[in-house]
Amino acid sequence: MTDEKTIDATEATETVDLWVAGTEEPQFQPTDEGQQEMFVEETDERLAKQLGSVIDDDYLFDDDVEDDERMIVNMGPQHPSTHGVLRLQIEMEGEVIRRTKPIIGYLHTGMEKTAEQLTFGQGPTNVTRMDYLAPLHGELAYSLAVERLLDIEVPERAAAIRVLMTELNRISSHLVALATNGMDIGALSMMLYGFRERESILAFFEKTTGLRMNHNYIRPGGVAADLPPGWKDDVAAILADLPVRLAQYDDLLKENPIWLSRTQGVGVITQEEAKAFSITGPILRATGVNWDLRKAFPYSGIENYEFDVPVGENGDVYDRYRMRVLEIIESLKIVEQAMDRMPKGDYRIDDRKVTPPPRARIDESMEALIHHFKLFTEGFKVPAGETYVAVESPRGELGCYMVSDGEANPYRMHTRAPSFYNLQALPITMADSLMADTIATIASMDPVMGDVDR
């Protein structure tokens, strides 16, 4: 070891001015009078801003922002409040969002390609997994498309069961929308209540279809099974319970000042924007457009039920929330009517080319067994043709474009997914709004990523 590399221990300790316990305390220099005064250049205006008596928000309209003040924020895809795997690329200036780009496809599973491999009878198993919060609407659109190509009409009871089940499904889906909407804005009790009430409907679904979600219940030709014994009591219990609960939600949110200030005037979409960007469902109706496919292009005999279409006014987050509450009330009316006048008869069409024979027949008839076997292995052939059928799902126009070339599989099956098209509204809705409103806006759009990406 050479002399240059040795460190002089005494010199090193002297330069560091630290107080060590047991030694003499260092003397602090008191500040002089000049240092105690406020910043000399401080003007009264600047002081008022710092104290908060004058709020400076002109940056909202300031376009001359230098590049280094812009910032790209990636939100998602794994963000709890983006409702699944939605990714947003947001360009910000300070707290203000200038541009947004939704990036989707993280949940893409090629369901339209899969549909081409499955027979028409297997199809509902596939489409029910698209919009997993409203599976019955997906099945309904698919089944209606197949039935139109086959040119068959389902029995009255099957149609009424479909109306009953899809409207219950609308309620359960809107309850989730309310729950997550509340949770995202901070009304956490709403989340617990919404999921609690939805559970009563899912329990009924489980009793009827065998599954809580992904039912494969509505099939071409009718429904998979008749309503279970005692179904009226279950539906009546739901009908008795939900209005009380909805009143409680209103107590919680409707006039809650925090809720109002977070939702009113936030995420506004105008009528023109909504129509131009192909937005449907509660978001369109919240802007004041009276458009509901159940009224415009009725299906499954829904024109025979009495219900109103709630229409909003301002097209903001609050109106969308109100739409969902009011639609639950209207759906309850339909469910009640469907329950009261449930027609007697068969729950599926009596056409052995489409629906399997009854279970009892299979035990005694060889032909019935063969029929059953052929239907579930080869499927049934559908005449060549193409059609587009749309139903009003909780999120808007859920369309099914079906092309058949005369085989047992669809030649092409395309789903017009409402969430997919509704997402186009995000960039225009979020432009020039604050980052803090992003979550409220996304939640009010109620996108289901399974529906978006398919």
Place this chain on the structure above:
Amino acid sequence: MNPNGEMVLPEVLQALADQFEDVTWLKSHGQDVASMPAELWKPFAEAAKGAGFDFCSDVTAVDWMRQRPERFEVVANLLSMEHGVRLRITTALGRKDPTVDSLTSIWPGAGFGEREAYDMFGISFEGHPDLTRILMPDDWEGHPLRKDFGVGSVPVQFKESHKV
């Protein structure tokens, strides 16, 4: 269809039919379908918007490989909320470099549907502001919904089986 076998179009559509002679009209299960050559795609759409079709529900495509002389068919579902009428417009595109005008300047809402058709079928929409893949990864090769794109499968290996 009237008793003479002629097609009866709703009033809204009749005006459009008079305006464009090269458009073929047909009824498909009670729905009106207008097929047109690709160069009429945008002019017809503009006229349709003028006639009250203020809403473009959906844009998609069908691959008719080895079934039709023109391989691709682009399909758009239009809707007139005012009249309560639906109209489906279709155009056929060739196998090589299928290209058609974008409808985004008429209905911005067609944007996502066109991106999906581009992603899934490789159909180009001229004038689209952001024609990029939407569902598949950016570096994906091929267009999955084409009929010559295989479904693919993962071989199932059971524990006791011999290696394939």
